[in-house]
Amino acid sequence: xxxxxxLVLLVVLVAxxxxxxxxxxxxxxSVAVGSSADAAQSAGTDHAQSHSQSxxxxxxxxxxxxxxxxxxxxxxxxxxxxxTITLEEAPDSVVALQASDAQTMYEIGAEDRxxxxxxxxxxxxxxRGDRVDISDGWEVNHEQVIATDxxxxxxxxxxQAEDIETLRDEADFTVYHFSEAESVDDxxxxxxxxxxxxxxxxxxxxxxxxxxxxxxxxxxxxEDTDRPLAYYTMDEEGTTAGTETFVGDILSTAGLxxxxxxxxxxxxxxxxxxxxxxxxxEWVVYSDDxxxxxxxxxxxxxxxxxxxxxxxxxxxxxxxxxxxxxLAVTSIVEEIHPEAYEEASAELEGSTASDDDGADDGDGxxxxxxxxxxxxxxxxxxxxxxxxxxxxxx
Numbered sequence: 001x002x003x004x005x006x007l008v009l010l011v012v013l014v015a016x017x018x019x020x021x022x023x024x025x026x027x028x029x030s031v032a033v034g035s036s037a038d039a040a041q042s043a044g045t046d047h048a049q050s051h052s053q054s055x056x057x058x059x060x061x062x063x064x065x066x067x068x069x070x071x072x073x074x075x076x077x078x079x080x081x082x083x084t085i086t087l088e089e090a091p092d093s094v095v096a097l098q099a100s101d102a103q104t105m106y107e108i109g110a111e112d113r114x115x116x117x118x119x120x121x122x123x124x125x126x127x128r129g130d131r132v133d134i135s136d137g138w139e140v141n142h143e144q145v146i147a148t149d150x151x152x153x154x155x156x157x158x159x160q161a162e163d164i165e166t167l168r169d170e171a172d173f174t175v176y177h178f179s180e181a182e183s184v185d186d187x188x189x190x191x192x193x194x195x196x197x198x199x200x201x202x203x204x205x206x207x208x209x210x211x212x213x214x215x216x217x218x219x220x221x222x223e224d225t226d227r228p229l230a231y232y233t234m235d236e237e238g239t240t241a242g243t244e245t246f247v248g249d250i251l252s253t254a255g256l257x258x259x260x261x262x263x264x265x266x267x268x269x270x271x272x273x274x275x276x277x278x279x280x281x282e283w284v285v286y287s288d289d290x291x292x293x294x295x296x297x298x299x300x301x302x303x304x305x306x307x308x309x310x311x312x313x314x315x316x317x318x319x320x321x322x323x324x325x326x327l328a329v330t331s332i333v334e335e336i337h338p339e340a341y342e343e344a345s346a347e348l349e350g351s352t353a354s355d356d357d358g359a360d361d362g363d364g365x366x367x368x369x370x371x372x373x374x375x376x377x378x379x380x381x382x383x384x385x386x387x388x389x390x391x392x393x394x
Contacts, residue, residue: 071201077193080157080179081164087174090199091151095132097140097163098156099123101178103322104194105154108203116148121289122316146171152197156321157181181321183249184215184329191323207323213348214326215253218333220344222255225337230256230283231276231304236294238270246321251285254332273298282307285332287315311335 075087093115096102099122105114106126117123118135134144140163145153153173155164157180168175176197181187188208195204230251232241241247242258242265251258259279260271276299284304286293293310304310317328334341 071196071199073199075196077176077197079175079177081161081177083168083175083177085174085176087152087197091174091197093148093150093152094198095134095145095148095150095153097134097145097153097159099316100156100181100190100320100322101154101194102126103316103320103324104191105198107323108191108195108198108200108207110195110198110200110203113198115150116145122320125316140167142166142171145173152176154178154194154197181246182244183246184211184253184325186246187211187321187323187325190321211323211326214330217341217344217348218253218255218329220347221333221337221340225255225340227255227257228282228336229259229262229279230285231259231279231281231295231299231302232285233293233295234268234286236296238273238276238296238299239268240265240271241268242266247318250318250325250328251332254329255336256283256285256332277301282309283336284310286310286312287318288312289315 071090073087073089076084078084092113094105094110094113095116096105096114097118099118099120102114102117102123103126105111105117111127114131116132116134117126117128118140119128119133120135132144132148134141134148136144140159142163145167150173153167153175155167155175155177157178159177164175164177167173176193178190178193179186181190188211191204191207191211192201195201195207232247232251234240240260241251242260242263244266245268248258248261252261259276259281260269262279263271263275265271273296276296280302281304284293284295284302290312293312295305311332313328313331317324317331330341
């Protein structure tokens with residue numbers, strides 16, 4: 001590993017732990033991690049083809065240990081293939097095989113150790129710098145991954161089994177293969193898992209907190225509203241998202257009833273146009289990588305189309321199981337319930353400002369939003385320890 005922990009960091013850590021010994025410990029438990037609908041939920045997205053061609057994985061249950069939650073090494077985790085991987089030290093070089101892996105690395109602030117990633121539309125908004133492009137069209141370029149020589153390879157569930165086998169068994173890399181993400185909760189867990197794997201737990205926690213803030217706005221905005229019926233359309237052939245799908249969970253989280261779910265559709269399947277017309281949804285949702293909503297001709301005589309109630313959602317947010325999926329949810333809520341969303345957003349901002357003011361009132365009481373075990377006293381002790389040791393080392 002290229003970056004070693006210094007004596008100063010160890011002393012600071014000891015000071016923090018000692019000062020916070022009486023603080024409550026965060027509960028740790030099994031986490032079923034997920035990553036990937038990686039664009040599989042939308043025709044025309046980067047990984048839709050690879051998802052449909054990927055081989056099913058063993059029904060393994062990935063778990064996180066207390067060490068993982070604390071970003072402590074050596075770290076041992078079991079992934080979706082049932083493979084148990086061990087990291088003796090925090091990885092300095094990471095390759096992300098799919099867009100959602102790369103997006104998550106950036107969101108948690110771990111992009112400084114990301115040396116390889118796919119160059120696709122879904123990563124075009126990231127500052128790629130001089131990172132190696134490990135993609136070859138729809139495929140993973142094994143040679144490029146091998147040339148990068150990473151300490152860790154992150155593989156969202158859309159990654160094909162052959163790629164995992166080649167990089168793990170033949171190239172002898174440490175590969176973590178995520179479970180399929182079927183919900184926003186799975187994405188949250190994926191963020192935590194990624195943070196643990198790459199030694200960025202604080203960044204992962206901050207990202208999850210931000211996600212939760214956005215979802216709190218949504219929950220507040222939807223408190224006194226109806227749940228309108230919506231039709232999610234993927235193509236002119238009628239493919240849609242039913243239950244047990246990533247997009248289906250997004251629709252539900254955004255306060256919508258799903259035509260496909262009510263029709264008994266599970267997964268991604270075609271829905272009969274007559275079923276859509278009979279249901280007469282009030283809204284149509286589609287990803288914005290299409291210029292127009294791809295509604296089958298036979299299903300155009302519905303209220304949503306007649307009243308132009310169509311919502312184009314950012315494809316990279318809707319189809320990538322990464323933190324910004326919550327912005328796909330908020331964009332839907334903001335379109336359907338603009339006033340309620342605005343009020344809820346202002347309410348959260350006001351609450352946050354109030355909490356910030358309370359933190360500066362000097363009353364010494366622990367704030368509910370403070371990090372467990374890291375109060376003002378502990379922080380001061382850590383800083384003083386660092387300054388003292390640093391001075392002696394110079």
